[in-house]
Amino acid sequence: MKRIFEKFIESLLTLSGATTGIIILLIVIFLFREGAGFFRHSEIESGYVLCVNEENPVYRLTPKQIKEIFDYEIDNWSLVGGNDEEITPFRISDISDYYSDEELGENNEFLPEKLGEIIAATPGMVAFIPEQYAADTNERVRQLITEKLNPADFFGGDTWMPTATPAPQFGLLPLLLGTLWVGLCAILIALPLGLGVAIYLGELADEKIRNLLKPTIELLAGIPSVVYGFFGLVVVVPFIQKTFDLPVGETAFAGSLILAIMALPTIITVAEDAIRNTPQAMREASLGLGANHWQTIYRVVVPYSISGISAAVVLGIGRAVGETMAVLMVTGNAAVIPHSLFEPVRTIPATVAAELGEAPHGGAHYGALFVLGCILFLITVVISVTAEVISKKQPQA
Amino acid sequence: MNSHLLKQNIAFAIFRILGLMVVSILFWILGFIIYQGAGVISWEFLTSAPSNGMTSGGIFPAIVGTLYLIVGSSVVAFPVGILSAIYTSEYAGNGNIVKFIRIMTNNLAGIPSIVFGLFGMSLFVNTLGFGDSILAGSLTLGMLALPLVIRTTEEALKAIPDTFRTGSLALGASKLQTVHRIILPMAFPNIITGLILSIGRISGETAPILFTVAAYFLPQLPHSIYDQVMALPYHLYVIAVSGTDLEATRPMAYGTALVLIVIVLIINISASYLRKKLQKRHA
Incomplete structure (x- = not known):
């Protein structure tokens, strides 16, 4: 009796262990099924x-x-x-x-x-x-x-006008470029900042300051994205409009700034972990050879933890590419190919969030948004795997 | 002063400034929301429904809705997540299965929340026919929280030294008895902390509930799990961007943002307080 009970519990545990795999499988099935529906629709409005x-x-x-x-x-x-x-x-x-x-x-x-x-x-x-x-x-x-x-029109198209009649335009390029512009610019802002703070936390700050800073950064990660978006909308957007004398402040740059702040905690935490993983013996050897602390940091510690730092960057990009609400609120949502950072853009996640509510269930537009979902999904899987592979290269202390 | 030392001093000064910057960004955001929102908060704001096209009244239905979603998604994510973590850390050993599960968990954690929204809409709302409902929203949010629950629980279990396991087994306890009587009670404080943190994450999510549960305006409270609800993050989003009179709804938006932040901060701070307190007791 007891044996049977234990076996039952064990199989229940095994089943739970498989849950994440099953969920991913379900996500893949449903996203791609709905997405494939898109390519079954006619080029012009049905009927x-x-x-x-x-x-x-x-x-x-x-x-x-x-x-x-x-x-x-x-x-x-x-x-x-x-x-x-x-x-x-x-x-x-x-x-x-x-x-x-x-x-x-x-x-x-x-x-x-x-x-x-x-x-x-x-x-x-x-x-x-x-x-x-x-x-x-x-x-x-x-x-x-x-x-x-x-698919050729979808992936190569330069116009996104999903509700145009007679022929809706489903061109991915403006959205993809918008996502990349905003995401990459955010990383360019966040990387030096995040790396600097990580080095400060990992190498310079004494225990007291560290114990104060770390929870603060965790809090920064805990603030909901919609609050960041709101803050961006009422503070950053007017600021950018005034400073750069623009017709509208809702631009790719506003999105990048907010995303940079949001990606900071990820970058800092992962990079700091990598830096702290550098063996003490290497630091001491460097110092013993007469190098000062700064030389040790940038000649020994940073090169040693470079793969962990790269993983931090990759994860930060992942966070930036997938972020929806904050970007939706501050980038102005114009689905056109951006020519500068100071124009409104629209990213892939923002498009899904903004349009899914109005897209009739089962229609071409609905399907197109699921194709966007599939693309996002694939991007993030690539990012997760890349981060995993990179951080594996980190020599273990 | 030689040039190496000068370089070091400059570099370190920059790092200190950067550290200070990050902290000040946080306090700027928090301070701004608190400063703008504090005047709006009143007993009436917290306990009444919005009125006059979101320009007056309060956010009571949204607070209640968020609580329902927190409870609902916890019911979904906690049991499965904890069981899954027990399996990977106690039962599965170190083989390929564990590696596979870990990769899957990492991937799931990396999927953007809007993709969960799409998935939830396709599976729960349309295919299973739950409609826009607390049920669909809770399931979607629960899946989002799952990797977080698994990771934190796993870490909690890993922190228990192996000597306790071998000791228990040597005394003749079965594997299940060891987990049930030794490992889980010891890991309990850290598991609870992880669960609280994942609640903090769920409570602020907007994108997954956009198309699975959230209602723009719903003065009455839900009667069953098949009803829609208002939710704080979604409420903040709609009144921030889509009101007819943005000037008039701004104070409401500041108030909503403040309430949302306070809820999330309370959750996060209580988690870290709990962790510290319980760790001390164990040490």
């Missing part, structure tokens, strides 16, 4: 088609071309491989310019037929109309071929 006059030699338009046509940026078919003819974009709401409500019938029963007439009469027209109407137009109307959203 709609693009129709042209059958004499038009163009059979296919890319999502980017469609967007530019409907934004009146491309106005001639010759620019997209057709005849030299003006493009007339047509949305279903434009029908009132052509026919009155009476002519369309009480329940719009004549609408498809009239649509057909308009398209047949206008050789340069491209019409964005519901699928059910397109079938009942006439033989002089041809539907453009639309393909599924493809």
Whole structure:
């Protein structure tokens, strides 16, 4: 009886041991399943088609071309491989310019037929109309071929406009670059600061100061990110706007500053651990050879603990790349490719947080946000593994 | 003074200034929030619901919501986390399984909180059909807290010297008896400290609850675990960025930030106080 009980408890423990693995597996399955859904959606809004006059030699338009046509940026078919003819974009709401409500019938029963007439009469027209109407137009109307959203457009696209009609733009580049700009700049600020404090704590500070500073830094790590974001919003953002005389203070730089403060505790703690792990014998040998304390630090201690310090940097980057709320609140959230640090940017996590609430469940936009989640997930896994590998190289004291 | 000494003095001065800077950043942030928020805090602010489009009233539903989420995610994370840590440190030995579990735990700890939010929304809210609810939010937050619970518990268990294990086994106790009667009671103080710290972490998280539980405005308190709740971090976020009249909601935001910080600080400080006190007793 007792044996069976012990066996039961042991298997329960084993099962719990597997939990983290199972959770990661579940995360992978659900993120990638929802993300894969994205690539099953059509390039244009579902339930709609693009129709042209059958004499038009163009059979296919890319999502980017469609967007530019409907934004009146491309106005001639010759620019997209057709005849030299003006493009007339047509949305279903434009029908009132052509026919009155009476002519369309009480329940719009004549609408498809009239649509057909308009398209047949206008050789340069491209019409964005519901699928059910397109079938009942006439033989002089041809539907453009639309393909599924493809990874090349997603990963290479330079426009992120997920709610644009007729063709939403899902281009990763602005978000990816925004994330990298903000993250890397944050590390550039945090690294010298964090390393300096780590050396101070590990080598210089006496026990009393250390016992005071360490908990303080832990407290810094404990402050919720949304509070950092709020602080950034009410203090850092106006400060940056005034100092650099900018139209808006919500910039990549504001995000970097806040992220740097948030990454500091991680960098300091990990780097300090590495520094303190340097064997006392090495320090004493260096001092015994006549080197002073500072020379010992930068010639012996820092090189010795370099892998631990690198791990600190990598973990700091991980913290910075994945941080959501603080960045969302201070970077201004403009999904455009940044040209300087003093422009609004939008990062990958901020995009997910800002848009998931409005993206209809199961739609292309919803799927795209999960693809972003997958990318974040992969980035952090790479970072965790890198940090692990680097810190393994640290010679053990 | 020779140039080496000069260099050393300059370098050390810089390090001291940097150390001072980091501390002053912390006190600047804390001081600012306390200074701005202190005037807002009143009995009414803590015990009434928001009113007039978040420009007056209080944050009572958000405080209660955060407490519910803390309790809910603790129920999820604590048992599993502690059992998992007992397995890896006492049972699994030193083989590849432990290495694998440790890598998985580290990875889980490194995953950004917004990814947990996405995952929670996909699995709990949509696939399992819990909807936006305390249940979905607690499960999501619980998963986020899990690696933290495992790590701290494992450290607590590792701190017990092996002589106690071998001694107990030599007296004829079984492995389970050793863990139950010797190891766990000894590690208990440190385990509790770790658990409190993970509560501190959970209470401030915003991104995982955005799409799994948080409500913008909900004056009544939840009736079941299938209800939505307001939560302090989310409340601070929405009134800080999306109010119709930002000037009028600012004081509310300062007050909310202060309450949130105070809760988190109390949790963290009590954890380190507990650790110190209990360590002394053991030493």
